[in-house]
Amino acid sequence: MYLNELLDDLQPRIAALRRDLHAHPELAFNEKRTSDIVAATLAAAGVEVHRGIAGTGVVGVLKCGDGTGAIGLRADMDALPLDELNGFPHRSRHAGCMHACGHDGHTAMLLGAAEALAKTRNFNGTVHFIFQPAEEHEGGGRVMVEEGLFERFPMQMVFGLHNWPGLPAGNIAVMDGPVMAGADRFEITITGHGGHAAMPHQAVDTVVAGAALVQALQTLVSRNTDPQDAAVVSVTRFHAGHADNVLPEQAVLGGTVRCFRPELQDALEEGMRRICIGIEGTYRVKIGLQFERGYPPTINAEEPAFICREVARQVVAQGGGGEVLAHLKPSMGAEDFAYLSRVVPGCYVWLGNGPGEGGCMLHSPRYDFNDDVIATGIRYWVRLAERALPK
Numbered sequence: 001m002y003l004n005e006l007l008d009d010l011q012p013r014i015a016a017l018r019r020d021l022h023a024h025p026e027l028a029f030n031e032k033r034t035s036d037i038v039a040a041t042l043a044a045a046g047v048e049v050h051r052g053i054a055g056t057g058v059v060g061v062l063k064c065g066d067g068t069g070a071i072g073l074r075a076d077m078d079a080l081p082l083d084e085l086n087g088f089p090h091r092s093r094h095a096g097c098m099h100a101c102g103h104d105g106h107t108a109m110l111l112g113a114a115e116a117l118a119k120t121r122n123f124n125g126t127v128h129f130i131f132q133p134a135e136e137h138e139g140g141g142r143v144m145v146e147e148g149l150f151e152r153f154p155m156q157m158v159f160g161l162h163n164w165p166g167l168p169a170g171n172i173a174v175m176d177g178p179v180m181a182g183a184d185r186f187e188i189t190i191t192g193h194g195g196h197a198a199m200p201h202q203a204v205d206t207v208v209a210g211a212a213l214v215q216a217l218q219t220l221v222s223r224n225t226d227p228q229d230a231a232v233v234s235v236t237r238f239h240a241g242h243a244d245n246v247l248p249e250q251a252v253l254g255g256t257v258r259c260f261r262p263e264l265q266d267a268l269e270e271g272m273r274r275i276c277i278g279i280e281g282t283y284r285v286k287i288g289l290q291f292e293r294g295y296p297p298t299i300n301a302e303e304p305a306f307i308c309r310e311v312a313r314q315v316v317a318q319g320g321g322g323e324v325l326a327h328l329k330p331s332m333g334a335e336d337f338a339y340l341s342r343v344v345p346g347c348y349v350w351l352g353n354g355p356g357e358g359g360c361m362l363h364s365p366r367y368d369f370n371d372d373v374i375a376t377g378i379r380y381w382v383r384l385a386e387r388a389l390p391k
Contacts, residue, residue: 003116003382007378015371018371019090020090021099023091025094027079034107035077035131042129047061047114053147059149061128062129066124070127071158072130072340073110079104082098123386123389123391130340139336157301158345163373165362167351168322169322170321171325174308175300176305180295181258184292188210192249192250196247197245197247207247209285225267230260231257236256262296296342298335302345304347351380
């Protein structure tokens with residue numbers, strides 16, 4: 001019952017903190033105010049504070065018992081470059097910046113869990129509270145790893161959590177294997193010979209070559225990938241020319257590649273290069289391909305996923321509602337928690353955020369984190385630490 005009593009006090013305070021963070025969003029690697037609040041809150045709870053990893057990153061360390069076993073609990077802190085369209089009092093006060101993905105809620109819940117664990121201390125080992133900058137596009141997780149996260153704070157397992165609009169509030173999804181896709185980017189420059197649109201035979205048409213390339217790239221999934229192996233190749237931009245009567249000298253295309261296996265990432269990149277070479281020869285153009293590897297696939301390891309599923313069942317039972325979902329389809333979205341979980345075994349779960357109607361899905365300018373799930377999130381983190389590091 002002690003945790004329940006703590007939650008009665010924690011939930012409104014953490015909800016107020018969450019709304020303050022929402023009103024003051026900060027972009028990747030600039031989470032200075034957020035980092036200050038995180039460090040001060042951890043210190044006030046009696047948690048050892050380490051700052052400066054990946055710039056604005058913060059790691060809190062809490063030891064209990066012999067301190068030998070260790071786990072990491074990770075929350076992301078950054079916001080998105082987006083103008084908020086909500087009208088409630090805690091709407092963003094910074095033009096062009098808002099918490100449209102719930103990282104304010106993630107940070108707040110982990111701070112609440114740190115305070116609760118510092119008081120209950122019902123575990124034996126070390127809990128590392130990882131507050132990560134720059135999850136949105138900038139790879140703050142990768143930077144933390146490169147700057148020695150696991151050397152400075154050794155741990156046997158690492159855990160992450162993301163709110164999930166459209167999943168009923170209080171439900172927890174714990175999947176085996178793939179959870180989020182790897183995300184790579186590409187840019188293709190096609191160079192031909194410009195000319196008069198009325199005399200195409202005197203030019204080398206980059207638009208026609210680009211159109212053929214867009215169509216051919218779709219065969220990488222439809223005809224070169226196992227139908228049971230999910231993948232996406234999307235051309236999301238195509239820029240060429242500026243006049244109706246001119247065939248442009250150059251066309252530039254770009255887009256994203258998503259899949260769940262590193263081996264398939266390699267195969268899709270190789271296939272893209274092969275198609276570019278074929279289009280070059282067929283349409284007499286020159287093609288330059290820049291393929292940039294992005295976030296790796298997020299894959300749940302077997303033991304951490306088993307632990308999370310046990311904990312989730314306990315949490316939803318104690319919370320008086322909700323259920324644990326184990327067989328949802330993974331998302332083609334990407335998550336840089338993958339940089340952490342490919343170093344040590346990890347598990348990444350989804351916490352139901354409630355209905356997503358009204359444009360309130362992730363990355364929407366009308367999104368807001370659901371404060372009603374804060375208690376569930378704190379309870380999950382606390383019980384996870386107790387289960388992974390039992391007395």
